[in-house]
Amino acid sequence: MKSYRPHPAWVPWLFLAPFLGLFTTFIGWPLLRSLVLAFEQTYGPRTRVFVGFLNFRGVWQDPWFWTAVGNTLWFAGGILLVQIPVALGLALLLNRPGLRGRALFRLVFFSPYVVGAVFVSTLFALLLEKRIGLVNHALHALFLRWDPDFPWLDQYVMTSLIAASVWLSTGFNLAYLLAALQNVSRELLDAAAIDGAGPWHRFWHVTLPEIRPVLNILILLTVTSGLQLFELPFILYNDTAGNGPNSQALTVVTYLYQTGFISGNLGYASAIGWILTLTLVGLALLHRRLSRSEDYSA
Amino acid sequence: MRRRLTLAVVYALLVLFAGLMLTPFAFMLASTLKTKADFVNTLFLPDGDGWLGVGWDRLTLANYRRLFVELPMARALLNSAFLASVGSIFATLFSAMGGYALSKFEFRGREALIRLVLGALIIPAPLLIAPGFQNLWKLGLLDTYTGLIMPGLAPAFGVFLFRQAMLNAVPSELIDAARIDGAGEFRIFFTLVFPLVRPMVGAFLMITFLGVWNDFLTPQVVLQSPDRYPLSTTLAMLRNLDWNDYGLVLAGTLVSIAPVMCLFLLLQREFISGLTSGAVKG
Known part of the structure; x- marks a missing residue:
C-alpha cells in the first residue's frame, strides 16, 4: 500500500543519523583502524611501523598465547557442559503443570544475572577463600573429612571460574528455556502420552525438537561469551594481572589486554583481537550451517 | 498419589x-x-x-561508615548512576530511531544498512579496545565522561531488536493515517510508534543500564582519575588496597549491586519477558 502523503526522502536518514554518526566514529572507524594496527608495531599511541604479518606470526609462535587459548577453551567447554544442562533441568522442573510459585522461582534463579562479573568475582573470591570461605566451611560441616584449607583458588582455577559463571548465567539460560518450554504444544505432549510414550520418550521426541532453535542459540551464545572471558579471572586474580597461579587463569582477552595496555603493544593486541574475531565469525557461520541442515532434516 | x-x-x-x-x-x-x-x-x-x-x-555498620566517610564510595555511586542513566536513555532512543528507519521506511541503501547492523552484531568488544583507546586519545576524550559514554550509544544489537519489534508491533497503515492527518514525522515517532513498542523500550533501557553499570573494561581503559571512577573500577581499586578487610570489600560489593537489584525487582516481569520475547517468537 502506498501512502497518500509521502514523507520527504531524507526522513529515514534523519532517524538514522545519531546511530550512524556514533557508529561510524566509535565502532566503524576503530574497526578499520584495528585492521591496520594488526599489521603495525606500536609502542604507546605515538610510534608505529608497518611490519606485515609479523604480529600474527609472533602470536602464532607465542607460548603464552597458546596457554591462554587452552584455558579459554577449557572454560568455554566447561560452561557449555554445565550451564546449559543445569538451566534445562531447572526449566523442566519449573515447567511442571500444577506447580505454584513459578514466577518467584524464576526470579530467584535469574537474580544473579543482574550482578556484574566484577562484583561476582569479588564475592566468589571470598566464598572460595581457604579457611574463612563459606564453601570450605559448609563442606567441612557436611563431610568431616573435608579439608577446610582446600585450595580452590590456588589449584582448582577452572572449577572456581566455572562455578562463578554458572551462578551468574544459569538464570539467563533458564529464562529462555522456560519461555521455549511454555510454547511446546500441550496437545502434542498429551497425544504422545496417549500413544504410550513415556516421559523420557516425550522429552526426546516432542519437547527437544520443539525447543531446539532456542537451545541452539543459547549454545552459540554460551560458547562465544565463554571465548571472551575476561572480567571474572581478571578481578579474581587481580594481584597477578589476571594470570592466576601458573597462568592457569590467563585467557585470550586477558592476554590481549595485557599486551595492549600493560606492555603497550597495541598492534600485537589487535592481531590477537582479529584472531578471536575470525574464530567467532567462523563459529557463527558453522552454527548457521548446522542449524540449517537440521531444519531440512526435521 | x-x-x-x-x-x-x-x-x-x-x-x-x-x-x-x-x-x-x-x-x-x-x-x-x-x-x-x-x-x-x-x-x-x-x-x-x-x-x-x-x-x-x-x-x-562500621564497614558502611568507612565506605562512605573515608572512601570515595558515594562519589562512585553517583558516577555510576549518572553514566548508566545517560548511557541507557540515549542508547535506547538512538536504537529505536534507527530501528524505526530500517523497518518502516523504504529507501535506497536500506538493505545494505540492515546487513551492516547484522554484521556488527558479531564484533566482539575486545577487538575494539586497542583501536578504540587510540581513537579516544586522538579525539581528546580519554579520561572524560564523554569518552566513556559515547561509544556505547550506537548498539547494533539495539537497532536490530527495535527493528524486529517494530516490524511486528507497528502497523504501517497507522503511520500513513497519521501523515494524512498532518502529523509531523517526530510527532508520529514519539506519540504513535514509541508507545507501541513500550515493552521493548523498558527491556532495552534495563539491558543497557545494567550493561553500563556492570562494565569494567571500558572505564578501566578510558579513565585515569579515580574521582571519575564508577563502582566497578572503584571496587577493583578497593580490593587492591584493602583486600584483607573482607567485610569492607563485601560491603562495597553489596552497595554496588543493591541499586540494580532493586531496579530489577521492580521491573523484573517486563525485563525478563522483553528479553526473551524476540528469541521465542522469532
Missing part, C-alpha cells in the same frame, strides 16, 4: 537450588555487618543470646 509425590520432589529440588542461588547473597549481607574478628569466626551471623540465638548487638 504418585503425581503428588513427584510434585513434592520437584518442589524439594527447586527449593534446594533456590537456596544455593541465594546463599552467596546471604553470606555477603551477613559479612558486611560483622567485625573483622567475627568474620573469621562465624559463617553467617555471630552467635549470641539475642533473638534466634544471634548476637545482634555484635553487628556493626
